[in-house]
Amino acid sequence: MATTTGRTSPAMSMKLLVDAKAGRVLFAEAGKDVVDFLFSLLALPVGTAVRLLGRRSVPGSASDLYASVQRLDAAAYLLPGADIGALLRPAVPSSIPLLCLPGPQPRPRLRPPRAQLRDGRERSCPTCAKPMTKKMYWARSDSGGSGQAAVSAATGRAKGFVQGVVTYTVTDNLTVTPMSAISSISLLNTFLVRDLSALQEKILRIGYKEGLAILKASLQSKTVLTDVFLAHKAPRPAA
Incomplete structure (x- = not known):
């Protein structure tokens, strides 16, 4: 079972462009907070991903490796002073407040x-x-947290990775690019969209639950936004 937080997580929002006929998300319009969150997933320790998602939800062998550390007799096999907590409970980077776990x-x-x-x-x-x-x-x-905020206030530098004055395009496989009218038209052509009446806009909030779902889907799928935000995924037409 995934670990839950004991506090309210900061929520973000983004706008999805959905092809209702195909039952898929074409791309999303997102701001700095969403893009910073997505980029920050690259800095997430594997041990934290296992702890957040739960061992049975993590693909591959990382969950078994995590379980091996849990079962190991620390007194018999670990070096004196070895920090087992750094493996089983590594800290979530401060740039990912959405997925922060409760501290000690x-x-x-x-x-x-x-x-x-x-x-x-x-x-x-x-x-x-x-x-x-x-x-x-x-x-x-x-x-x-508060120390991070104070440092940011003292230095006058914005936190995160990308500029906040730009709107970004996030595709279904989490490819991120600066948004423009030309790039949006190009994407519609790439997806062979012919019936514009089938396109729908959806504004969605991203909280702790959705953040976990995005993390899990990013490790398993090339259609992350569709998998996370569309309740019923319609079958794709044959190419």
Whole structure:
């Protein structure tokens, strides 16, 4: 079973051009956020892909390799200090917030009533000797997202990979190019579209669920957008 996040993921949207007769997506019109997400999939560690999608959903042998690491007796076979978490739980790059997994749970701290918080394990406060009964939580100062945003704000540089003033064309097999009227007409000719009345526009939102589906389909299919966004895939006419 795929891993789920415990928080709301940022949603994106893009416009699909669908050939209703053929039951396929011809191409999509997408902005910077969608293209940055698609490009960022290339930086996703294999171990994270297995963890996100679930072992049974990953084609090939990567899932079996992942299971091998899980079953290995760490005490007997791993080098001292080897970071097994880097293999089983590699971090999602900060450029893919849509697929971010929950981080480690914060460690609880106890504090006494009306006493200064102390980072210790005593059951009583070393200052006032009163029982430490209330749980407090702290987060590491170097933990992810907000730091990235601050760096971006400090440097004045936009995050991601592509310019935000351009609209991009994304084809069914995830080929990405800058969009223009000429390129759109060329694509229609490539797909041998003759009946323009059969073309439909659909504006779709991409959240965590759709992001996982795109990741999975990109590893298995050349018709990613059709597979993910069309509920019933009509049979293609013979060439």
